[in-house]
Amino acid sequence: MELPISFFQILDHWLLISFTSIICYFISSAIYNLYFSPLAKFPGPFWAKISGLPSCTFRFRHNGVLFASPTAYPSIYGTRANVKRGKFYEVWPRNPQNHNTLSTTDRMVHARKRRILNSVFSEKAVRSAESFIIKHVDRWNQILDDSGSNDWTESKNMTIQTESLVFDIMGDLAFGRSFEIKEKAENQFKVIPHTIASYMQFMYPITQSPMLDTWVWLKPRGLDTILDKLSPKEVKDYYAFVDASVLERTKQEEEALRKKTEENDIRTDMFHYLFNAKNPETGKPAYSPDELNAEANLLIIAGADTTSIALCSFFFYISRNPQAYHKLVHEIRQTFNSADEIQGGMKLWSCTYMRACLDEAMRMTPAGPSELIRQVLPGGTDIDGHFIPEGVMVGIAHWAILHSEDVFGDPSVYRPERWIVDDTTGVTTEDVALAQSAFQPFSMGQGNCVGQKLAMLELLITIGRTLYRMDIRMAPDDSLGTASGGCGGAQTTNQLIVFRVFQGLGGSGLLALPFAIIPEMVETRRYPLYVSFTALAFVLGFLFGPLFGGEEGHKVKLNTSSLPIAVMNLALLIIFIPAGFPNIKSKQRTIQFKKLKEIDYIRSTLVFTTSGLIVSALQEAGTAYAWSSALVIALFILAGLCIPIFL
Numbered sequence: 001m002e003l004p005i006s007f008f009q010i011l012d013h014w015l016l017i018s019f020t021s022i023i024c025y026f027i028s029s030a031i032y033n034l035y036f037s038p039l040a041k042f043p044g045p046f047w048a049k050i051s052g053l054p055s056c057t058f059r060f061r062h063n064g065v066l067f068a069s070p071t072a073y074p075s076i077y078g079t080r081a082n083v084k085r086g087k088f089y090e091v092w093p094r095n096p097q098n099h100n101t102l103s104t105t106d107r108m109v110h111a112r113k114r115r116i117l118n119s120v121f122s123e124k125a126v127r128s129a130e131s132f133i134i135k136h137v138d139r140w141n142q143i144l145d146d147s148g149s150n151d152w153t154e155s156k157n158m159t160i161q162t163e164s165l166v167f168d169i170m171g172d173l174a175f176g177r178s179f180e181i182k183e184k185a186e187n188q189f190k191v192i193p194h195t196i197a198s199y200m201q202f203m204y205p206i207t208q209s210p211m212l213d214t215w216v217w218l219k220p221r222g223l224d225t226i227l228d229k230l231s232p233k234e235v236k237d238y239y240a241f242v243d244a245s246v247l248e249r250t251k252q253e254e255e256a257l258r259k260k261t262e263e264n265d266i267r268t269d270m271f272h273y274l275f276n277a278k279n280p281e282t283g284k285p286a287y288s289p290d291e292l293n294a295e296a297n298l299l300i301i302a303g304a305d306t307t308s309i310a311l312c313s314f315f316f317y318i319s320r321n322p323q324a325y326h327k328l329v330h331e332i333r334q335t336f337n338s339a340d341e342i343q344g345g346m347k348l349w350s351c352t353y354m355r356a357c358l359d360e361a362m363r364m365t366p367a368g369p370s371e372l373i374r375q376v377l378p379g380g381t382d383i384d385g386h387f388i389p390e391g392v393m394v395g396i397a398h399w400a401i402l403h404s405e406d407v408f409g410d411p412s413v414y415r416p417e418r419w420i421v422d423d424t425t426g427v428t429t430e431d432v433a434l435a436q437s438a439f440q441p442f443s444m445g446q447g448n449c450v451g452q453k454l455a456m457l458e459l460l461i462t463i464g465r466t467l468y469r470m471d472i473r474m475a476p477d478d479s480l481g482t483a484s485g486g487c488g489g490a491q492t493t494n495q496l497i498v499f500r501v502f503q504g505l506g507g508s509g510l511l512a513l514p515f516a517i518i519p520e521m522v523e524t525r526r527y528p529l530y531v532s533f534t535a536l537a538f539v540l541g542f543l544f545g546p547l548f549g550g551e552e553g554h555k556v557k558l559n560t561s562s563l564p565i566a567v568m569n570l571a572l573l574i575i576f577i578p579a580g581f582p583n584i585k586s587k588q589r590t591i592q593f594k595k596l597k598e599i600d601y602i603r604s605t606l607v608f609t610t611s612g613l614i615v616s617a618l619q620e621a622g623t624a625y626a627w628s629s630a631l632v633i634a635l636f637i638l639a640g641l642c643i644p645i646f647l
């Protein structure tokens, strides 16, 4: 008698079909992406081509191409480009009510919102913002120069200094209240710039992963609520601060309208212009309370991090290039008679070398180094002679183009002179035109930076006033050690890479050396004891090193403090090295070649590969890439596949 098919047989059957279908799907889509996709002709790494994993070459995912030529700019970002913003932009808003001009992907809706925002950033508004900027820069200068004498102050961490200045300015302009982060006193907002940066770091890999569409779909369906609940306390405090400030400023503006207060007696910050913006079609207020909140928030996100990166990178490069530094200081101190005279106007714009130094810093370390992704619309588009069909993601690889040898010749060198036509330096009009065509820090077309005039004003006033009032220099304790010092003092990316290689060699040598030395130093019977002590030293080092290093990194430069420890170690070694070193005789060192045959090479390779994959996944997850990112998941899957083969 035939037995009825059991539940488990059916389950087996379906599992087999599902599993085979999934495998077939992945293999066929990989073959399609590799050989039949319209993008098949573009070069790019194998995994990027078939899977959508990110990389920096041209075909950076299965449906995306990046360009690194100046001529591609207008076709991608120009006013007439047949593209719209990609899904990338929809990931960022906190909730559906918090959509702003930047996160709007629909072209028509964006154009409408953008017209309003243009009116908010009028000449008059930018002029009004100047007094707020000056107030904060002057106070910042007082805080920086805290030595109380003509001596050099202690070293300052300019990343923290510049971001605190810019956040305070933006808070004052966008919400009517400065965060007061730059002040020495503790306050709960000091962590906000880092929290925003960590949020970006967490979200960015998601925007690059194949789960982007699902993420955007889930956002209004509960994901936003979950993320809101999971937000750290600092983020919640920040939102509460923003909401309260917007509410208070709204009340002040409503009161001023009711009382018909004169414009001279009103606080004319950016919020004032946002609040009073009118919809050109209806003549009514342009923003609802939610939209007002979202747009004010956008100014912080778009205006703070970007400007502080530009400022910080300026101080970094100028302090490492004495020639450029002296030329710049000479220009500033010759053009103005006092620091107070430094404000927006012809005199400030006439400082061509200052502008060149800033542009060069923004080129070397762009605030937005990655692509600003656009999605090709129906009908496709032509970029650099390539037809790109509808739906494909395109963008400029900004860091790559700003470091292109074809355009800049010596892209890793900080050379402000490249931006100024001059017979003595040999820089021609064509050189400058070519460099400028590749340098679009504020992007171009309809979606370019609406705050660029404000940003330039803020940057030039800060640089001008600061360098008029004080001298700056690279922290003197910045380049101790050999390879580490080389890294600290590297003037170009290539130098940095070379010194990093030596640093890495030194580091790995340090790990291997004790185990190689022990057999030389002690008798065989004492190996276990000495190996255990050495291993214990490593364990303690790995455990406490990051704790002390992390704490110390807030206060002092790491490589300063490592020198005394190195000197102490050397002294201990000289004193305690045993007299009979090395302990073993040379005849004992012969290699037994027959032993080599006993090694299981395949399994050894698999062990290295699997542990390499797992370690890479654990290192990248939660830092450069999210746990849920395609890269991390793929590394775990590959490691998982290696284990059965090993067994």
Ligand code: HEM
Pocket (backbone or CB within 6 Å): 101, 102, 103, 114, 298, 299, 302, 303, 304, 306, 307, 310, 367, 368, 372, 441, 442, 443, 446, 447, 448, 449, 450, 451, 452, 454, 455
């Ligand atoms: C050095 C400083 C700055 C740089 C390099 C910069 C760069 C940019 C870039 C490249 C974009 C286009 C983004 C995209 O298409 O995804 C952008 C957009 C934007 N920026 Fe800036 N920005 C800076 C400062 C500012 C400041 C100070 C503000 C305002 C106070 C601001 C407000 C905005 C806004 C509102 C947008 C969105 C425009 C739109 O969607 O139409 N930015 N910025």
